[in-house]
Amino acid sequence: MPLQATTIMLGVQDLARAKRFYGDGLGCTIDQDQPGFVSFTLGGGPSLALYPWEAAARDAGVPPAGSGFRGVSFHYVVDSGEAVHQVLKDVTEAGGTIVREAVDAPWGCSGYFSDPDGYLWKVAAAA
Structure with a gap:
């Protein structure tokens, strides 16, 4: 399977x-x-x-100690660069932290945020 x-x-x-x-x-x-x-x-x-x-x-069955980068990030693909910026705005209003502001690239737009426990999320949109 x-x-x-x-x-x-x-x-x-x-x-x-x-x-x-x-x-x-x-x-x-x-x-x-x-x-x-x-x-x-x-x-x-x-x-x-x-x-x-x-x-x-x-x-x-593992110890609870852990900090820093956990070796994983979650990705949220949205329809536009404007949507990337809106998600990041919503995140800050909800209590999250912007880790990397949204930036434009030849392929589109993306930024990173962390939730209140430090889990990383990338928000991205293709051009």
């Missing part, structure tokens, strides 16, 4: 804060809202699940 990503799980330091960021701030639709677990639908792709950081580490 070929590998398929059906859910992206993020370990978060503050579940309520992460829920507000992705739900209220970025408009993701809550699919499940349980004590210690929240999941969102992401518009036809994999779902996004949030677990408390310590619980996620325990579930995976």
